[in-house]
Amino acid sequence: MREFISPATQFASLPSSFTMRCGGQLAGGRVGYQRWGRPTPAGDNLILILTGMSASAHVTSHPGDPTPGWWEAMVGPGKPIDTDRWHVICVNALGGCHGSTGPASTRPDGSGAYGLDFPVLSIEDVADASAHVVRTLGFHRLACVIGVSMGAMSALSLLARHPGLASSHISLSGAVHALPFAIAIRSLQRGAICLDADWNGGRYDEERYPDKGMATARKLGVITYRSALEWDGRFGRIRLGADTPFNQESFGLEFEIEAYLDGHARRFVRNYDPNCYLYLSRAIDRFDLGEAYAGDAGQALARLDIDKALVIGVQSDILFPLHQQRQIAEGLRAGGAQVRFLPLDSPQGHDAFLVDIAAFGPPIAAFLASLETTRPLVAPAIGTTSPPRQPVAVSW
Amino acid sequence: MREFISPATQFASLPSSFTMRCGGQLAGGRVGYQRWGRPTPAGDNLILILTGMSASAHVTSHPGDPTPGWWEAMVGPGKPIDTDRWHVICVNALGGCHGSTGPASTRPDGSGAYGLDFPVLSIEDVADASAHVVRTLGFHRLACVIGVSMGAMSALSLLARHPGLASSHISLSGAVHALPFAIAIRSLQRGAICLDADWNGGRYDEERYPDKGMATARKLGVITYRSALEWDGRFGRIRLGADTPFNQESFGLEFEIEAYLDGHARRFVRNYDPNCYLYLSRAIDRFDLGEAYAGDAGQALARLDIDKALVIGVQSDILFPLHQQRQIAEGLRAGGAQVRFLPLDSPQGHDAFLVDIAAFGPPIAAFLASLETTRPLVAPAIGTTSPPRQPVAVSW
Numbered sequence: 001m002r003e004f005i006s007p008a009t010q011f012a013s014l015p016s017s018f019t020m021r022c023g024g025q026l027a028g029g030r031v032g033y034q035r036w037g038r039p040t041p042a043g044d045n046l047i048l049i050l051t052g053m054s055a056s057a058h059v060t061s062h063p064g065d066p067t068p069g070w071w072e073a074m075v076g077p078g079k080p081i082d083t084d085r086w087h088v089i090c091v092n093a094l095g096g097c098h099g100s101t102g103p104a105s106t107r108p109d110g111s112g113a114y115g116l117d118f119p120v121l122s123i124e125d126v127a128d129a130s131a132h133v134v135r136t137l138g139f140h141r142l143a144c145v146i147g148v149s150m151g152a153m154s155a156l157s158l159l160a161r162h163p164g165l166a167s168s169h170i171s172l173s174g175a176v177h178a179l180p181f182a183i184a185i186r187s188l189q190r191g192a193i194c195l196d197a198d199w200n201g202g203r204y205d206e207e208r209y210p211d212k213g214m215a216t217a218r219k220l221g222v223i224t225y226r227s228a229l230e231w232d233g234r235f236g237r238i239r240l241g242a243d244t245p246f247n248q249e250s251f252g253l254e255f256e257i258e259a260y261l262d263g264h265a266r267r268f269v270r271n272y273d274p275n276c277y278l279y280l281s282r283a284i285d286r287f288d289l290g291e292a293y294a295g296d297a298g299q300a301l302a303r304l305d306i307d308k309a310l311v312i313g314v315q316s317d318i319l320f321p322l323h324q325q326r327q328i329a330e331g332l333r334a335g336g337a338q339v340r341f342l343p344l345d346s347p348q349g350h351d352a353f354l355v356d357i358a359a360f361g362p363p364i365a366a367f368l369a370s371l372e373t374t375r376p377l378v379a380p381a382i383g384t385t386s387p388p389r390q391p392v393a394v395s396w
Numbered sequence: 397m398r399e400f401i402s403p404a405t406q407f408a409s410l411p412s413s414f415t416m417r418c419g420g421q422l423a424g425g426r427v428g429y430q431r432w433g434r435p436t437p438a439g440d441n442l443i444l445i446l447t448g449m450s451a452s453a454h455v456t457s458h459p460g461d462p463t464p465g466w467w468e469a470m471v472g473p474g475k476p477i478d479t480d481r482w483h484v485i486c487v488n489a490l491g492g493c494h495g496s497t498g499p500a501s502t503r504p505d506g507s508g509a510y511g512l513d514f515p516v517l518s519i520e521d522v523a524d525a526s527a528h529v530v531r532t533l534g535f536h537r538l539a540c541v542i543g544v545s546m547g548a549m550s551a552l553s554l555l556a557r558h559p560g561l562a563s564s565h566i567s568l569s570g571a572v573h574a575l576p577f578a579i580a581i582r583s584l585q586r587g588a589i590c591l592d593a594d595w596n597g598g599r600y601d602e603e604r605y606p607d608k609g610m611a612t613a614r615k616l617g618v619i620t621y622r623s624a625l626e627w628d629g630r631f632g633r634i635r636l637g638a639d640t641p642f643n644q645e646s647f648g649l650e651f652e653i654e655a656y657l658d659g660h661a662r663r664f665v666r667n668y669d670p671n672c673y674l675y676l677s678r679a680i681d682r683f684d685l686g687e688a689y690a691g692d693a694g695q696a697l698a699r700l701d702i703d704k705a706l707v708i709g710v711q712s713d714i715l716f717p718l719h720q721q722r723q724i725a726e727g728l729r730a731g732g733a734q735v736r737f738l739p740l741d742s743p744q745g746h747d748a749f750l751v752d753i754a755a756f757g758p759p760i761a762a763f764l765a766s767l768e769t770t771r772p773l774v775a776p777a778i779g780t781t782s783p784p785r786q787p788v789a790v791s792w
Binding site for chain 2: 177178179180181183184185187188190191192194195196197212213216219220223227228231232234235236237251253254255257258261278282285286288295318321
């Protein structure tokens with residue numbers, strides 16, 4: 001078991017012990033995060049980003065870690081999430097292996113990694129640990145909490161459990177809970193890891209490691225993070241080696257799409273901890289924002305105390321389908337928030353926010369520009385006037 | 397390695413040796429089939445059904461095997477494919493384990509099963525073996541060849557390789573070739589089987605058997621045969637045992653959807669041969685009707701010599717998406733066939749033809765009723781007349 005910690009990571013200690021939602025206690029826990037930009041004197045330009053399941057807090061390059069981050073084109077000076085204007089914090093999910101305490105972390109008594117002795121994890125714990133970082137840094141109000149994929153769940157949980165902490169929210173490819181297709185996929189991913197004999201009940205090491213199970217889990221993940229439509233154009237039926245159309249080695253890689261998945265798997269397998277993967281995967285399946293309202297997520301959403309929200313989803317997302325983002329938007333609107341719901345027809349599926357910066361960047365930038373902070377907003381363009389007697393449309 | 401042969405199965409010997417498309421020779425091969433109804437004296441009421449990957453020729457109950465078949469509601473006396481009128485033959489796919497020679501069959505010299513020594517299989521071989529059965533039974537013309545899923549590929553291949561053998565065609569949830577998403581899914585299914593240590597390079601037995609790999613493959617199959625939409629309504633987020641919402645056993649089955657998949661897997665794992673699964677799965681990925689036309693399936697379809705076709709697909713099919721059925725319909729129409737293309741909004745996905753009999757049955761019955769045979773057609777209803785000066789619409 002290993003952690004993979006960017007040199008730009010800073011740490012906040014969790015209160016000891018930290019009570020987890022399902023009853024476990026975490027002693028000596030910590031949360032890893034990265035930050036960019038500077039806070040205003042009023043501390044009103046803070047943005048918190050909550051990540052997808054296996055992403056780290058290394059959102060974008062950093063003086064302490066100049067390698068490109070997973071959202072390099074979105075976050076940085078002059079970019080849609082402009083670090084010249086905003087003080088951006090991204091937190092590593094509790095239970096992951098990027099610096100926040102999780103199954104791959106060493107126990108407080110130094111006796112090796114937690115492994116499966118780590119307490120049961122929930123998205124609520126991820127949210128609480130993230131809120132703790134914000135407060136530890138001396139802030140009491142986020143201008144915006146941005147969540148992507150699993151992070152969108154973490155953000156909703158944070159809004160529910162820490163009312164008043166954030167005044168606005170951007171939700172990308174999110175959901176109030178997982179539906180059966182997504183649960184089925186994640187169940188198979190976990191199954192593939194657990195069925196690998198080298199997982200060994202969670203007691204693997206670098207010598208004996210569940211490479212095969214992790215590869216299967218990752219390939220299945222990539223299949224559901226992207227979309228069939230994108231792949232039709234990108235890979236079609238292209239074969240590896242045009243001169244061996246019908247080799248006798250029947251069950252090896254033969255099509256480019258297979259090699260593509262294999263490449264993704266190879267890059268992932270030894271760079272993410274299998275037990276952390278299992279814990280976070282299960283936490284996603286269990287999360288249900290509506291749980292306190294007999295499963296009525298609409299009620300839970302309507303009670304979230306935010307002023308504004310931007311909710312974006314894509315038509316080609318098979319993991320968290322578009323109607324789930326619509327549900328978030330409508331629920332927040334019913335609670336009185338000013339909400340823009342933006343359904344996109346990006347062909348890239350669930351992970352479109354990572355790659356279709358042209359579609360996601362401008363509405364995110366416009367939304368952030370609309371937030372009131374102590375830094376001046378851009379003056380309205382000359383010649384534009386609101387039409388009389390009509391409600392002013394939400395322009396971000 | 398085992399075969400699973402219905403007592404209603406009859407056998408036709410393949411010519412010895414049978415040359416397979418990729419160059420292999422099969423000595424002493426046979427094809428298993430079942431038949432229902434009686435042929436007319438003119439032999440013009442013959443329907444051939446070609447099956448999906450793991451289905452057997454036991455389409456419907458039979459005097460020799462009264463257990464329900466996989467299409468019990470569709471095929472039988474008075475049913476949409478009416479065995480009082482039609483002489484129906486269904487052939488077990490060559491390479492499978494239901495009676496036609498395949499990797500689980502005993503070698504001609506009696507020295508155990510073929511296993512991975514079975515020659516490379518292609519959909520064209522399945523088609524050729526099926527055509528051989530028809531001719532062996534003394535027929536030279538099929539009133540209709542019906543193909544479902546993989547069987548729709550086999551049917552297209554039969555039409556291409558045996559021109560004149562069939563005068564009409566019904567294609568359900570079919571495709572001229574697999575696209576990357578479907579290839580990726582099947583690649584993962586094969587990978588799961590091959591990665592199971594008990595697969596043992598294809599040399600398993602009842603004691604040491606790749607149960608886990610087969611279970612994973614089957615679950616993944618079921619995920620893609622049905623649809624997210626259907627499951628949302630059917631399973632939602634229902635848990636197994638309402639009183640254990642957060643058990644500590646983190647990675648076992650917890651949601652009904654997981655138990656559903658597990659049940660499917662348990663019923664399948666020991667009732668289909670793993671090597672046969674691998675062979676047919678790979679054959680599907682490799683099949684490309686347009687191969688002889690530099691990949692232009694449209695050209696290949698336009699050259700198929702049939703009079704009429706009915707092509708049905710469903711909007712919720714993620715394995716062979718609807719545009720692939722439209723492609724078949726348009727290609728056949730371009731070749732001069734009278735084609736009805738019927739896109740359905742069944743929520744059941746790829747396998748809708750198995751369950752949504754209400755939607756699939758009537759158009760299939762109407763199509764078959766429109767075929768000219770020596771048995772009289774139903775007289776037109778009194779009072780119906782074609783509107784003057786307008787082209788007569790295809791009414792089936």
